[in-house]
Amino acid sequence: MTGLPRHVVAERAARAAETVRQQPCPRCGADTLVARTTDRVAAVDVRADPTPVDPATAPAGRLLWCLVQHEHIGDRIRWRDRWHATACTHPVLADHTCPPRPIQESLL
Known part of the structure; x- marks a missing residue:
């Protein structure tokens, strides 16, 4: 039994990585959208909050x-x-930032 050619396997893997999927944040468990960008210079793995933001009032940083x-x-x-x-008309997403953890009271 022969497998698929390597270039076909690589293309399918790249397409799967670029597809936006919903996934919980491994650190805080919040719902996030993850995908690899397909930009010209470098592919970047992105984890973004799923709720669109207004770019004019987006959180700084x-x-x-x-x-x-x-x-x-x-x-x-x-x-x-x-x-x-x-000229963007797409929904705008912000990078996911985990909420601050509650301060744990020390046990006396």
């Missing part, structure tokens, strides 16, 4: 991503660069 919804290839997360942001 967090990276913003566009959730591009495509009829034929499905949803993709895209880097929100300054050229894309000027």
Whole structure:
């Protein structure tokens, strides 16, 4: 029995990694969206909060991503660069940041 050619396996793996999927954060358990970006320079693994944000009032210090919804290839997360942001009509997502942990009272 022969397997698929390596280039076909690699292409399918890349497509699966780029597909947006819902996954709990391993640290805090919050619902997040994860995917690998397909940007020109480098692929980046992204974990973003699933609720879209208003880019004008987005929290400072967090990276913003566009959730591009495509009829034929499905949803993709895209880097929100300054050229894309000027004409963007996609939902905007912010990088996931775990909420602060409650302060544990020391036992006396």
